[in-house]
Each structure stands twice: as structure tokens, then as C-alpha cells.
Amino acid sequence: MTTYRSVCPLDCPDACGLLLEVNDGRVKGVRGDPEHPYTRGFICAKMRHYGPLIHSPERILTPLKRNGPKGSGLFTPISWEEAMETIAGRWGELIARYGPEAILPYFYAGVMGLLQRNAGHPFFHRLGAAELQRTICSPAAEAGWQQVLGATWGSDPETIVDADLIIIWGMDPAATSIHLMSLAQQARRKGTPLIVIDAYRTRTAALADEVVLVRPGSDAALALGLIQVLVAEDLVDKDFIAAHVTGYEELCRILPPYSPARVAELTGVPAATIINLARAYGRARAPFIRIGHGFSRHRQGGLAVRLVASLPALVGAYGKPGGGALQSSGSGSAVRLEAITRPDLRQGPVRAINMVQLGQVLTGSLEPPVMSLYVYHGNPATVAPEQNRVLVGLRREDLFTVVHERFLTDTALYADIILPATFAVEQEDLYRSYGHFYLQRTRAILLPPGEARSNWQTFCLLARALGFAEDIFRRSEAEMVDVLLQRVDLTPEEREALAAGRPVKLKSAPGFVTPSGKVELMGPTAGLPAYRLPDDxxxxxxxxxxxxxxxxxxxxxxxxxxxxxxxxxxxxxxxxxxxxxxxxxxxxxxxxxxxxxxxxxxxxxxxxxxxxxxxxxxxxxxxxxxxxxxxxxxxxxxxxxxxxxxxxxxxxxxxxxxxxx
Structure with missing residues (x-):
């Protein structure tokens, strides 16, 4: 039995450090890496089943070609050579008739490694395909944060143990971020109150000191109500505001309609609860807010996150040990992805298509129409909204669909060509987290079964089939990870640790990364943050x-x-x-x-x-x-x-x- 260090590759803020026990080419056990400073040796129940998933007898091991109706699951094995010839031939015909923008890639977060997740960018830029706007998860939350804080990183979650009040707003970390929950419980044992704000009682709510249930979609109104009380009762930090905040006076002018009584009507939260919550927050020395994605997935989700991200600025919590807010770590700015994504390979502007509206795109009247879909580390038939419309689109006989997958997912059933894909333990990559500040490199510790190939390897094959001569399509995974690491601010000792597979903590920029260098409550393009009742x-x-x-x-x-x-x-x-x-x-x-x-x-x-x-x-x-x-x-x-x-x-x-x- 040999133990290898690795990282959980899935769409979770914790990006857990793993130890994989391998014997005779099979993963026999998966456990947490006790030397990872953030995840500290424990993992979720799902990842304990990672080995059976990797070695499932249902894995696709060879390219497949459809030989029955779309959705029937009837396929015939073919060679990689035939698969590449078929794809290149069909795409050549479509480009000649409709142009390359008739080809649409669809992908999201089936793997979170910086190389494999972004492996298709240089290929599709070079091809001239339509650009996919990856918006299915958190863009409203990110945009709301950026309106107030720009590219400023979130507060370090490891400091939550020093907070004297913790608010978890619109998130269920007991299910989705168990290591943050562990730190919150550590703080709670020291006497720090934990308050959960959500639309129902989650598993996290069962571990909290207080639960505030808000009517779905009204979080922006609740935030405005809290701000109104903070200002009215002089619970703001005027020195911090004067030194580090812009737009405070403008914000104050829109607060009068949001009295506790009115906000209680809008949100279902009692007025007394709103007042007491605002007072507790305003009087805390270093309050910490964990901002979830849940309440951003409403029509006014961006506004809600913008207002919640403003709260720490009003009480001076940003910059205090243990205080502030975390929406996403923001550590993506530490690794420059242009070396992989290669926007310079674009021949010119192309149309952008929002992945949320895939059903409209496949069944509507776009010109040129989308005539080919290439799906990798994604499963739109299952996860995309307007499912009925998506499935109608996938059943189109004139839609040439290629799916790079490990299993016969709902989406793969509608493919014309299926290409067998690898698991993370069968490829090289570099991982960062959106929930903490650590970077970690992984190596291939298993040989891919059958003819499975990684995203990077597959796009290099497609590039050759289409005659692309750029050097990037001839570089190995290890070379590309090295290119990514060249521009990261690391010491020699940290580079050595990464090479050995150990996590290294990234360094955030000091201060507020906004045009003014301050928290911008009312930025130049933000407008007045007025809450509107849903028109339903x-x-x-x-x-x-x-x-x-x-x-x-x-x-x-x-x-x-x-x-x-x-x-x-x-x-x-x-x-x-x-x-x-x-x-x-x-x-x-x-x-x-x-x-x-x-x-x-x-x-x-x-x-x-x-x-x-x-x-x-x-x-x-x-x-x-x-x-x-x-x-x-x-x-x-x-x-x-x-x-x-x-x-x-x-x-x-x-x-x-x-x-x-």
C-alpha cells in the first residue's frame, strides 16, 4: 500500500487535502490530510466513496458513436482516430456553412483544477467558437461583492476563531463547507455567538445560537433594515468610514423607507429581531459574515450581496483580526490564467452565450444557429434550468453533440460522439480554493483505464486534427502547470513544497483593491440600492x-x-x-x-x-x-x-x- 497526497477536485469551497491509499493500481482508501493547515485531516462523507467512483464498472473506456435515437443510450465503440476524424469533419462542414460561432462549448465545474478546468479555452479561442458565459453558480454574488470591494480578497476564514460574532448568511456550511463550520464551532466554544440567516432551518441552523428566517428573495431588504438601525442608533464606526469608505452619505439618504417595521413586512422577520441583530452586530468588536451563494440566486441577488458586503465597512470590521466578510476567497488573482486560456489566440470578437439560457439557445432563432455542442466536465441535461427546453434542444437531429465524459450521464445519452474522460487522480493539475487561501499541485497517481484521456490531452488531439500549429497544443500537462506557477509570488521553499504536493498559502494584496482604494458603498456605476418587491x-x-x-x-x-x-x-x-x-x-x-x-x-x-x-x-x-x-x-x-x-x-x-x- 502506497499513500499519495492529493486534492479534492470538486466544486466545493474547502478544496480538501487528501491522502489516497493505492494498491495494485486501485484506490483502496481516501482520508483527509492532517498536514493541510485548513482542512486538517477530515473530509465529507461523499469523498470516502471516491475510490468506488473511480473504479466503477460503469466507466466509459473507449470513444463511442451513436447508433440509435438520441437519448436511447445506444452506442458503438470506435477508435480515437475515427472520433477525431468525425469531429473535425463535421466541424469543418459546419464552419464552412455557418461559421465557427455555430459551435458552442459547454462546461463548468466538474473539475476545479486550473489546468483541466480551463483546458478548452485556448482551443475554442483559436477555433473562433462562440464564448460561453459561465454564470450558473455565483456571478451575482461576485458582482455584488465587486461593486463594493472590487478585487479585494475576502477575509481569511482561518481568522474566524478570533471573531466575537459570526453570521452565516444564505449558506449551509454543515453540508457544503464543513471545515468553516468546524472553525465556527471552535469560536463558539470560546463564547462567540453564531447566528444563521436563511430561508429555512438548515443543518447549520441546528448548530447555531440564533436562527433568523427570512422570506425567500427579501435578503436585500433585511440588509437595508440592519443598515438603517446601525445608522439611526449611531452604531457605525465613523473613523473607519472617514478613512476607508466612500458613498456613506449617499447610502444614508435612501434609508428612511427601511424602518424595522417596514422591513418586517417585507421579510417576515420581526422588527424586534431586526433591531436586536443590528445592535449585536454594531456592538461587536470583530464580527465576521460568511456570505453564501444561496440568496444571490434571486432576481435581486446581486443587490443583496452588495448590501451584505457593505455591513462590515459600516462598523469597521474589515481589517480587524477575526472580522470582515468572506464571499469568495478571491485568490484567483494570485494565479494568472492567461498562460492557459490564451485570449490572444482569438481571431476577433465572437458572440457570448449565457449558459443559464441553454434551452433558449438550442431551441430559439439565433443566427447563426448553434449547430454543435461540445460538453466537458458538465452535465446540462441534469443541472441546467428550463430542463424541458434543454432536452428538446439536445434531441435535435441536426445538433452535432460531443460529450467528454466518464459515465453515461443524462447529457451523454444525447451525444453523437462520446470521448472517455479521466478522473483527477489520473492527470496533472494545480488547485486553488474559493473558500481558503491555499494552493496545491497534484500529480497523476493512477494510469487512466482503457483509452480515457484528460481534458488537456483531448484538446491537444482536437487541435492536431484541425491542423492548429500553435506550440501550446504540443505541451504536456506538467509543462503547463509549470507555466502557471512561474508568475505566482512564491518563495523557493514554497515552490519546493508545491513540487512535493504540499499546500502553500497565497498572499493577498494589502488594502482595498478598488479604483478609489476604499470600500465603495456607492460606486460610479452602482446606482441606488433600492429593494423592489417581487412582481409575482x-x-x-x-x-x-x-x-x-x-x-x-x-x-x-x-x-x-x-x-x-x-x-x-x-x-x-x-x-x-x-x-x-x-x-x-x-x-x-x-x-x-x-x-x-x-x-x-x-x-x-x-x-x-x-x-x-x-x-x-x-x-x-x-x-x-x-x-x-x-x-x-x-x-x-x-x-x-x-x-x-x-x-x-x-x-x-x-x-x-x-x-x-
Whole structure:
């Protein structure tokens, strides 16, 4: 048995350090690396099943060509040579007729390594394909943060143990960031109160000192109410504001309508709770706010994050040990990706297509139309909103779809060509985190099974098939990781540690990285942060429930759904409903019900839960259509409307009705 150091490659802020025990070419055990300063030797329940996932007998081991109707799962094995010839030939025909912008890459966060995740950029830039706007997760949160703080990194989560008040807003770290939760509990044992603000009682709420339940989509109003109390009761840090903040006076002028009484009407949070929360925050020495993505996935999600990110500036918490806010670590600026993404390979401007609206793109009247889709480390048939429309698009006989995958996912079933993909342990990469400040290099510790190839290797093959002569397409993975590391600010000792697979902490820029060098409450393009009531009166009558689509304990997005054991442990697709709502609508515990709205419907199993407020329902996880009764999952009732900032998804901004079958 040999033990190797590695990193969890999945879309999680913790980017855990791993120790993999390998014997005879197989992963026999996965555990946390106790020498990782942030993740400190423990991992989530999902990653303990990483070995069975890697060695699953259901892995795709050779290129496949469709020989039946789209969606049927009927494929014939072919060689890589035939696959490359087929793709290059079809793309050549499409480019000649429609131009290269008729080809659309679709990808997101199936792997988070900086090389493999971005491996397609130089190829598609050189090809001249349409540009994918990767907006499905957090662009509204990022845009809201940037309006106030620019490129400033978030507060170091390791300092949370020094906070004297912790607020977790719109996040469930007990499920999605367990190491942050461990640090918060460490602070709590020292007497630091932990307050959770969310739309229902999450697993994190069960570990908190106080839970503030806010009406879905009204977080911006709550933040304005807190700001109003801070200003009215003179709980702001005027010295910090004078030295480090712009736009304070302008912000104050829009506060009068947001009295505690009015905000209570808008949010469902009692006025006394708003006042007490503002007072506790304003009187704390070093309060820390962890800003989640959940409440940014509404139509005013960017505004909400912008206002929450302003709170620490008002009380002078930014810069205090233990204080401030973390939306994302911001450490992406430490590694310059242009060496991989190569925007200089573009021949000229190309059209940009928002991934949230893939269904519209594939079924609408774009000119030129999208005639080919290349999917890698993504599964849009499962995860994209407007699922019914997406599936109609994927069934188009004139759409040439290539999927680079490890399993026959919902999306792969609609492919014309499938290319076998590797796992992270079978390729080289470099990882950073969006939840902490550590960088770590990984090596290939297993040989790929069958004919599986990594993203980087596959795009190099495609480049050769299309006759691209640029040197970048002839470089190895190890060479490309070395190129990435050349421009990172590291000491010789840190470079040696990285080469050995150990984590190294990145260094943030001092001060506030904004045009003014200060926190900008009212930046030049930000406008007045006014909250607007959602315009869903008619929908509310027909569809009385707010829908929340939340993380699941034994899956990460659509990952790990391949394992029957984990599907069984989770119990299948379900919907959590308040017991009073169940009684009023005749919903029986454990029974299948139809969840529906104007977009579509899906079948879910009822679970009565007092954690869910009346008129709210929660659908945990995103299940493959293959594993869902009726062949549709919760995204069949989620629309492709965009957020106010960043063009992000509005997964938490929809209403549904429920009826028994």
C-alpha cells in the first residue's frame, strides 16, 4: 500500500487535502490530510466513496458513436482516430456553412483544477467558437461583492476563531463547507455567538445560537433594515468610514423607507429581531459574515450581496483580526490564467452565450444557429434550468453533440460522439480554493483505464486534427502547470513544497483593491440600492410555494449520483414540506406528489419537515433524470431568468404548486 497526497477536485469551497491509499493500481482508501493547515485531516462523507467512483464498472473506456435515437443510450465503440476524424469533419462542414460561432462549448465545474478546468479555452479561442458565459453558480454574488470591494480578497476564514460574532448568511456550511463550520464551532466554544440567516432551518441552523428566517428573495431588504438601525442608533464606526469608505452619505439618504417595521413586512422577520441583530452586530468588536451563494440566486441577488458586503465597512470590521466578510476567497488573482486560456489566440470578437439560457439557445432563432455542442466536465441535461427546453434542444437531429465524459450521464445519452474522460487522480493539475487561501499541485497517481484521456490531452488531439500549429497544443500537462506557477509570488521553499504536493498559502494584496482604494458603498456605476418587491402576484395565486433547490448530503451537483449506495442512503428525490401545508393539501408522508408550475413538472416524494416554514418547499439535491420518477428532476420547474447583476441563475426565485398523484 502506497499513500499519495492529493486534492479534492470538486466544486466545493474547502478544496480538501487528501491522502489516497493505492494498491495494485486501485484506490483502496481516501482520508483527509492532517498536514493541510485548513482542512486538517477530515473530509465529507461523499469523498470516502471516491475510490468506488473511480473504479466503477460503469466507466466509459473507449470513444463511442451513436447508433440509435438520441437519448436511447445506444452506442458503438470506435477508435480515437475515427472520433477525431468525425469531429473535425463535421466541424469543418459546419464552419464552412455557418461559421465557427455555430459551435458552442459547454462546461463548468466538474473539475476545479486550473489546468483541466480551463483546458478548452485556448482551443475554442483559436477555433473562433462562440464564448460561453459561465454564470450558473455565483456571478451575482461576485458582482455584488465587486461593486463594493472590487478585487479585494475576502477575509481569511482561518481568522474566524478570533471573531466575537459570526453570521452565516444564505449558506449551509454543515453540508457544503464543513471545515468553516468546524472553525465556527471552535469560536463558539470560546463564547462567540453564531447566528444563521436563511430561508429555512438548515443543518447549520441546528448548530447555531440564533436562527433568523427570512422570506425567500427579501435578503436585500433585511440588509437595508440592519443598515438603517446601525445608522439611526449611531452604531457605525465613523473613523473607519472617514478613512476607508466612500458613498456613506449617499447610502444614508435612501434609508428612511427601511424602518424595522417596514422591513418586517417585507421579510417576515420581526422588527424586534431586526433591531436586536443590528445592535449585536454594531456592538461587536470583530464580527465576521460568511456570505453564501444561496440568496444571490434571486432576481435581486446581486443587490443583496452588495448590501451584505457593505455591513462590515459600516462598523469597521474589515481589517480587524477575526472580522470582515468572506464571499469568495478571491485568490484567483494570485494565479494568472492567461498562460492557459490564451485570449490572444482569438481571431476577433465572437458572440457570448449565457449558459443559464441553454434551452433558449438550442431551441430559439439565433443566427447563426448553434449547430454543435461540445460538453466537458458538465452535465446540462441534469443541472441546467428550463430542463424541458434543454432536452428538446439536445434531441435535435441536426445538433452535432460531443460529450467528454466518464459515465453515461443524462447529457451523454444525447451525444453523437462520446470521448472517455479521466478522473483527477489520473492527470496533472494545480488547485486553488474559493473558500481558503491555499494552493496545491497534484500529480497523476493512477494510469487512466482503457483509452480515457484528460481534458488537456483531448484538446491537444482536437487541435492536431484541425491542423492548429500553435506550440501550446504540443505541451504536456506538467509543462503547463509549470507555466502557471512561474508568475505566482512564491518563495523557493514554497515552490519546493508545491513540487512535493504540499499546500502553500497565497498572499493577498494589502488594502482595498478598488479604483478609489476604499470600500465603495456607492460606486460610479452602482446606482441606488433600492429593494423592489417581487412582481409575482398572479403566479403566487396559482403557485403558492416558494421553491428552494438546496445541496444534498451525498452528492455534489450531479456528481456521485453514479453510485447506487449513495442514492439509496439519500432515499431518492424528495420535497420537504411544512406539516401544516401537508395537512391542508392532503400530502401524505412518503407519497409521490407532482411539483409543477408554468414551466413543467416533476415527481418527488413528500417529507414533512418543521424545518421548512409554511409556503416554502425545499428540494434537496439535483438528481439525474435517469434516477427520477417520470424522467424529470427539479430543474423542470426552474426558469432561466437572470439576476440583476452578473447574468446569473435564479434557481431560488421560482414558485410551484403541489398536488397528490
Amino acid at each position: 402576484g398572479c403566479l403566487a395565486e396559482r403557485y403558492p410555494f416558494y421553491l428552494l433547490t438546496t445541496p444534498a448530503p451525498f452528492a455534489l451537483n450531479s456528481n456521485f449520483r453514479q453510485l447506487a449506495e449513495l442514492r439509496e442512503r439519500e432515499g431518492g428525490p424528495r420535497v420537504l414540506v411544512n406539516p401544516d401545508d401537508c395537512r391542508q393539501r392532503g400530502l401524505v408522508e412518503g407519497a409521490l406528489v407532482e411539483v409543477y408550475n408554468q414551466l413543467g413538472s416533476c415527481l418527488l416524494q413528500v417529507q414533512a419537515s418543521n424545518d421548512v416554514p409554511p409556503s416554502v418547499v425545499v428540494a434537496p439535491g439535483v438528481w439525474w433524470c435517469q434516477h427520477s420518477p417520470g424522467g424529470r428532476n427539479i430543474n423542470s420547474v426552474v426558469g432561466d431568468d437572470l439576476t440583476d447583476l452578473g447574468g446569473g441563475s435564479t434557481f431560488y426565485g421560482h414558485r410551484v404548486a403541489i398536488r397528490p398523484l
